[in-house]
Amino acid sequence: MPxxxxxxxxxxxxxxxxxxxxxxxxxxxxxxxxxxVAGPDGTVRWALxxxxxxxxxxxxxxxMILYEVLNERPDVLAERTYSVWPDLEALMREYDVxxxxxxxxxxxxxFDVLGVSLPTELGYTNLLTALDLAGIPILxxxxxxxxxxxxxxxxxxxxxxxxxxxxDAAVLGDGEQAVLEISDLVGDWKQAGRPGGRAQLLLRLARxxxxxxxxxxxxxxxxDGRIRRVAPNRSGVPFRVDKRTVSxxxxxxxxxxxxxxxxxxxxxxxxVEIFRGCTRGCRFCQAGMxxxxxxxxxxxxxxxxVAAGLVASGYQEVGLLSLSSADxxxxxxxxxGLADRYAGTxxxxxxxxxxxxxxxxxxxxxxxxxxxxxxxxxxxxxxSERIRQVINKMVTKEDLIRTVTTAYGAGWRQVKLYFMxxxxxxxxxxxxxxxxxxxxxxxxGRQVAGTKxxxxxxxxxxxIPKPHTPFQWAPQLDHEATDARLRLLxxxxxxxxxxxxxxxxxxxxxxxxxxxxxxSRGDRRVGAVIRRAWEDGGRxxxxxxxxxFDRWITAAEVALAGAGVDVDWxxxxxxxxxxxxxxxxxxxxxxxRWLWADWQESLTGREVDDCRWWGCYDCxxxxxxxxxxxxxxxxxxxxxxxxxRPVLAPPAASASAPVG
Amino acid sequence: xxxxxxxxxxxxxxxxxxxxxYARRGRLRFTSHRDFARAFERAxxxxxxxxxxxxxxxxxxxxxxxxxxxxxxxxxxxxVEIALTERLDAETxxxxxxxxxxxxxxxxxxxxxxxxxxxxxxxxxxxxxRLPGLEVDAVAAAVVTLLAAESVxxxxxxxxxxxxxDARAAxxxxxxxxxxxxxxxxxxxxxxxxxxxxxxxxxxxxTALRTVADLVPPVPPLATRLAQGLxxxxxxxxxxxxxxxxxxxxxxxxxxxAAPLTGSAVASDR
Numbered sequence: 001m002p003x004x005x006x007x008x009x010x011x012x013x014x015x016x017x018x019x020x021x022x023x024x025x026x027x028x029x030x031x032x033x034x035x036x037v038a039g040p041d042g043t044v045r046w047a048l049x050x051x052x053x054x055x056x057x058x059x060x061x062x063x064m065i066l067y068e069v070l071n072e073r074p075d076v077l078a079e080r081t082y083s084v085w086p087d088l089e090a091l092m093r094e095y096d097v098x099x100x101x102x103x104x105x106x107x108x109x110x111f112d113v114l115g116v117s118l119p120t121e122l123g124y125t126n127l128l129t130a131l132d133l134a135g136i137p138i139l140x141x142x143x144x145x146x147x148x149x150x151x152x153x154x155x156x157x158x159x160x161x162x163x164x165x166x167x168d169a170a171v172l173g174d175g176e177q178a179v180l181e182i183s184d185l186v187g188d189w190k191q192a193g194r195p196g197g198r199a200q201l202l203l204r205l206a207r208x209x210x211x212x213x214x215x216x217x218x219x220x221x222x223x224d225g226r227i228r229r230v231a232p233n234r235s236g237v238p239f240r241v242d243k244r245t246v247s248x249x250x251x252x253x254x255x256x257x258x259x260x261x262x263x264x265x266x267x268x269x270x271x272v273e274i275f276r277g278c279t280r281g282c283r284f285c286q287a288g289m290x291x292x293x294x295x296x297x298x299x300x301x302x303x304x305x306v307a308a309g310l311v312a313s314g315y316q317e318v319g320l321l322s323l324s325s326a327d328x329x330x331x332x333x334x335x336x337g338l339a340d341r342y343a344g345t346x347x348x349x350x351x352x353x354x355x356x357x358x359x360x361x362x363x364x365x366x367x368x369x370x371x372x373x374x375x376x377x378x379x380x381x382x383x384s385e386r387i388r389q390v391i392n393k394m395v396t397k398e399d400l401i402r403t404v405t406t407a408y409g410a411g412w413r414q415v416k417l418y419f420m421x422x423x424x425x426x427x428x429x430x431x432x433x434x435x436x437x438x439x440x441x442x443x444x445g446r447q448v449a450g451t452k453x454x455x456x457x458x459x460x461x462x463x464i465p466k467p468h469t470p471f472q473w474a475p476q477l478d479h480e481a482t483d484a485r486l487r488l489l490x491x492x493x494x495x496x497x498x499x500x501x502x503x504x505x506x507x508x509x510x511x512x513x514x515x516x517x518x519x520s521r522g523d524r525r526v527g528a529v530i531r532r533a534w535e536d537g538g539r540x541x542x543x544x545x546x547x548x549f550d551r552w553i554t555a556a557e558v559a560l561a562g563a564g565v566d567v568d569w570x571x572x573x574x575x576x577x578x579x580x581x582x583x584x585x586x587x588x589x590x591x592x593r594w595l596w597a598d599w600q601e602s603l604t605g606r607e608v609d610d611c612r613w614w615g616c617y618d619c620x621x622x623x624x625x626x627x628x629x630x631x632x633x634x635x636x637x638x639x640x641x642x643x644x645r646p647v648l649a650p651p652a653a654s655a656s657a658p659v660g
Numbered sequence: 661x662x663x664x665x666x667x668x669x670x671x672x673x674x675x676x677x678x679x680x681x682y683a684r685r686g687r688l689r690f691t692s693h694r695d696f697a698r699a700f701e702r703a704x705x706x707x708x709x710x711x712x713x714x715x716x717x718x719x720x721x722x723x724x725x726x727x728x729x730x731x732x733x734x735x736x737x738x739x740v741e742i743a744l745t746e747r748l749d750a751e752t753x754x755x756x757x758x759x760x761x762x763x764x765x766x767x768x769x770x771x772x773x774x775x776x777x778x779x780x781x782x783x784x785x786x787x788x789x790r791l792p793g794l795e796v797d798a799v800a801a802a803v804v805t806l807l808a809a810e811s812v813x814x815x816x817x818x819x820x821x822x823x824x825x826d827a828r829a830a831x832x833x834x835x836x837x838x839x840x841x842x843x844x845x846x847x848x849x850x851x852x853x854x855x856x857x858x859x860x861x862x863x864x865x866x867t868a869l870r871t872v873a874d875l876v877p878p879v880p881p882l883a884t885r886l887a888q889g890l891x892x893x894x895x896x897x898x899x900x901x902x903x904x905x906x907x908x909x910x911x912x913x914x915x916x917x918a919a920p921l922t923g924s925a926v927a928s929d930r
Contacts, residue, residue, distance in 0.1 A: 007687065015732045015880045020690040026762050028702075260702060262688070262695045262762070314702030314760070346719055646708035648748060648756050 003035050006097060007105040013091040021263040022054035023088065025102035028260035029312060031071045031078075032104045038075035041190045044183045046070055046078040047101055047111040047148065051118070051126035052542065054082040054102070058259060059267040061321065062117050062154060065254040066175050076183050079103035079111075083126040084133070086539055086546075092133055099134035108134040112186055114148040115179070116167070118156035121519035122512070122542035124163055128534040131166065138531065140168045140215065145197045149205075151182070158243075158290050159467040159583040162519050162526040164214035169205055171212070172586055173243030173290070174276070176252050178210060203234060212241040212586060219524055219582075225565040227523060227580040240587045243290065245627045249276060250301040257312040269317035269350070270309045274302055274334070278323035279619075279629075281608045282381070283392045283598060284420065286466035287323055290588045292621040294612055295630040299330045299337065303638045306338060310347065311646065317348045326355045326363055327612075329632035335366040337638025343369070354379040354418065356395045358406040365410050375414035375457075376407050383434035387423055389605035400437065401444060404456075408445040414455045415441060421485055422463040422477030422510070425603060431485050434458060435492035439499045446502075457504035458493070460486065462513035466520050468588040470598040473575040476517045478568075479510030486510075511549040515541070517571040518556070523582035526570065528559035589627075591620025671719060672745040674712040677773035678753050679901055683736045684729065688764030693728035696765065700740070703760035709753060712743040726779050727888070730861050735885035736768070737785075739900060741778055771904040781900035782855065784832060784891035787862050789849040793878035796838040799847040802873035803834045806865075814867040823858055827868035830860035833895060854891065 007024075014020035037043050048067055050057030057063065063080060070078035079101035084092065092098070099108040108114060108130070116127055131138055136147050143150075152160050152170040160170040171178045185208060189201050196203075206213040216237045220228040232239060246252055258270045275296040278288040297305075306318050320334070328334065331351075338349055349367045356378045364376055380395050382388040388395055404415050419434055438458050445454045462482045465471045477485075486507045494500045518526060532555035533541075540546040556567045575581065577596055584592070594617075598608065608617055612631060622628050684691060691699070701721055704711055713719035722743035729735040742753075754770035761767065791799060806812060812828040832852040839848045853860055862883035869875040889897040 011687070012880050014690055019692075020732065021692060021695055024687040024690050026688055026764060028762055260699075262691050262699050264695065264698070268698070311706070314704075314706035316702075316705065346713065646706065648708040648710065648752065 003106050003110050005105040006100045006107060009095065009097050010092075010100060010105060013088065013095060013097065016091060017088045018085060019263060022082070022261075023084070023100075023102065024262075025105065026262065027058070027102075028314075029257040030080075030103055030259055031067075033071070033077040035077070035104075035106070037077055042075055042187070044076045044113070044187045044190070045111040046076065046113045046115055046179070046183075047081050047106075047108045048078055049081045049108070049114060049116045049127075049130060051083050051116060051123035051130060053085065053540070054261075054263060055265045057082040058261045058263070058265045059271070060117065060119070061255070061271055061273060062119075062175065064259055065252075066115065066179050067259075068255050068257070069176050069252075070179055070183065073180065073183065075187060079106060081108050081130065083123075083130060083540070089129060089133065089539075099130050109136055109147065111148045112190070113182070114150045116150065116152050117154040118152050118160070118163070119154045120542060121156050121162070121516050122547075123156075124166075124519060124530050125534040125538040125541055127163065128166065128531065129539060139165055141165075143168070143198065145194065147198075149186070149198070149201065151211075153178075155287060155290065156520075158286070158586060158588055159520065159522075160212065160214065160586075161219075161524050161582040162522040162530060164524045165527040165531075167214065168202060169211050169213045171210065171244060172241065172588065174246040175244070176246050176254070178244045181208070182211065203237075206234070206238075207236045209238060210242055210244055213237070214524075217585065223564075225563065225569060227582060229580060230582075230585045240585050242587045242625065243589060245293075245295075245589075245625050246276070247295060247627060247630065249273070249295050249297040249630075253297075253301060253305050253308075256305075256308060258309050258315070260313045260315070267319070268315075269319050270313050270315040271319045271321045272302055272305045272309065273297065273322060274320045274325055274328050274331075275322045275631075278327070279611045280324055280327070281392050281598075281610060283390075283470040283602050284381070284423065284463060284466070285323075286469050289469050289590060291323070292589065292619065293627055293629045294327075296328060296632055298632065298634050298636065299334050299638060300634070300636050302334055303337065303341070303641075307641060316346060317350060319350045319352065321352065324355055325351045326357075326360045327610075330634065331363060332359075332366075333633075333637060335363050339366050339369055341638055341641055352377070356380055356400050356403050358403050361403060361406040361410060361412075364407075364412075373411045373413065375416055376412050377416040377418065378403060379418035380437070381418065381420050382423060382426075382430065383419060383432070383437065384430040386605060387426055387430040389607055390425055390602050391420075391423055392602065392607050394607055397437065397440075401440060404441050405444050405448050408449040408454055413449070413453065414457065415445070416457045416459060417441070419458065419460040420463040421460050421489075421507075422482050422513075424471060424474045426477070428485055428488055431489050432492050434460070434489055435495075438493060438503045439496060442499045442502045452502070455502050455504060457506060458489075459506040460489070461508040462510045464513050464517045464520055467581065467583045468590055468595075470595050470602055472521070472581060472595065473577070473579075473599055475574040476514070476571040477510070478572050479514050482510030482513065512541070512544070512547055514567065514571055515547075515549065515552045518552075518567055521582070522570055525560065525563050525565065529556045532556075532559045587624070589619075589621035589625040591618065591624070594619050671713040671715050674722065674743040674745065676744045676747045677741055678744060678748070678750055679739065679741045679771050679773050679778055679904060680754060680757070680767050681769035681901060682738050682740065682761075683734075683766045683768050684738060685734055685736075685764045685766060688762065689729075689734040690732055691765065692731040693725070696728070697723070697725065699761060699765060700757075703757050704742070706760040707753075707756035709742070709757065710744050710746040710748070712745050724778070726782060727855070727859075729885045730863070733862060733883040733885065737885055737888045739778060739782070739888065741773065747772075769901060771901045774904045776903060778900060781890055781898070781903065782888045784852060784854050784889065784897055785885050786887040786897055787849075787851045787853060787865075788884045788886050789851065789862050789866070790839070790882040790884075791847045791849060791877050792841060792881075793844050794847045794875070795845045796836050796847040798875060799849060799869075800836040802869045802875040803836050803849065805873045806868055807831070807834060809872055812868040812872055814864050814871060816861075816864060816867070818858070825856075825858050825860055825864060827860050827864045830854045830856045831865065832891060834865075852891070852895065852897070 205211040277294040711721035726739040750770035758767035
């Protein structure tokens, strides 16, 4: 059946909404394939969704990578879809326009697979909106053969239990190879005449390994509300589902041709992922725990991606991404090599700088050789030396002072410091030390910069314990206590008028953190809360202007009534060693005993060194996943590249332009 | 500590300017001016156009935009002037930039600037407003009422708040014609509008028609700017690139940029 573009029906609605350009597609390097590019049953069709606004979702590397990986396959087509703002949602409901992709404006409900990236838990209500607008039943159990398989991925998919009712399946970890294997499975099943319908396809996916299908697992509860056990209810379905790990990043140089939107988005630059994974061992950091081991892209691989991406996109700025970019084994060579290569081309490079050491400033200097030096960002995370030991953020006060001294001395005028509030064992005193630190930073900064015209911004948010981290057992600080502590900190900063004027204070109130905490460590019973909050109008919960704490609390009271558990039970309660956690059957490779031991060691402030340089401490990932650390140095260098930029021929030459 | 200054040499001098006419078509009519400016700069880089840059820590290409049709309205006649560090023939630049922009943002004409100010050659627009679902007679009657009025103040919400403009005063001419579709009537309104401050846009004219004659389109109309230029006595609009073509010496590209490019410094987007 031919699928027609929804654009003619969408078009009359667009003059009536904010920023209509975000809904029209047409991005540079986007792909629209024939619906039946490999025949009606030979084509596997993916709709890839990022459940947030286009301006946030378009630059997402995960979606961009999978979009390209899938579209390179001749028998697969992939299109993208993003959350529509409530103004367009209302019009789509009024005029009966379903959720659409921005590439071909095809109805999402007509695809074989709806792949949803779940980067944060606060996007869950947006997922429900999209399903509903697409005409896909909210509950997976009510879907038929005609509906797409709703497949979740992304960091939040490491505990998909709160959305287990709404998704058909989840993939943990790296998606590059997984989406190709799933495409094979779906393609084979379609070509064979869809034997056994939807249920059989899901069973095939679950049995293939590496795909979690919640409906094939039963959850039993104890009388006190804790989970008694989670077990498969079908034969051949694994007890534990492993995460996916891509090895050899140089073999996966995606995105090769980055999508360049017409609309303004949160990142106006192209990004190159310089390594994946992190073993610094910060105990609060879910990303660092679930993406192990470290796999570096080589210096030459990075150079090739930067060169190709700039030509393909026309971007002027390149971000070198990873969880801690200064830790690449050849970062200095990369910085110098790229800065030399692009000298005089008006191209800037950026490194998300959060590591607190002077070397990081040297790198930043190199990256901004001919650019403006506005601000540098560091993340000490904890205010006191003691709390930094608890979270294993091995930074001393001297490190920090030395780092900012170097920064202000090198001409930087603004330093941003990131902290968390509500960390395990934290007291008011730990947080109040942030004020002293910031004041010390300004005092030293004024000295070395020789001017009063410098600033330090303190940015602080509430800590949320996350699954698959040593703090997965920790109690979350309630929002009243978080807010009170942040108030004290603000007063302390403002207590010195001269210094306080140079310190910016940015904080997030504790209430959204409680909802995020509920969704992060929730189990299947939390699904009813999400559904209720969505029915009550919950949309774009990651946006403060849309978030309603009261809506969530009311939803939780109604949906959890009689379950014997409540929001506090999920958030501020400390878990015991032997409690079955909702995500225990999902394997990020981390040895649960190691996680528990690390949690216990954190309470005594014992630190763990990075295994890249100090030896293995048996977190369990490499042996259980059959993976290994892949780092340099390679010893290779970036040579000057001729013809980095296309040059338009002068009139004498041919009129055909060498455009990328 | 002394202020840092860029280590790089001062920017290369401007040796030529090229004036481009571009169209914003179809779904890309929803591109805002800011969106276009970003896409245009990236297209220039991708095409390898030797752009002249401003000085300073964050040099930006020297681009002068002349007005811009409102977001959501199509246009066949938008103008932009770029400053180059090399002499290139206009068609080479046009073709290269056009190929680097997405389809729907189309560079349709280009000339090497011979001096004078491009904004000074533009003081009126020709708009075509398609009104699906409206009978031509109703539109024609409403237009007669509008033109008969002394003034028709209309309000529009802008970033600065609510502003009132006299829609009637800016209208040079307005006529309705029929272009019915197979399944519904469709009227077309051709309007010539004088550029005033604040600008009177097609949506202001539609508001005026609703105010004076209760004319309400059942579906959103589609407005397209067909031309911009100087309004002559006879009501015709001149081509603002024509003077650059007319004074074209025999050997293109060899002429010195003798005439100072005064007044063409419409503020660059950034």
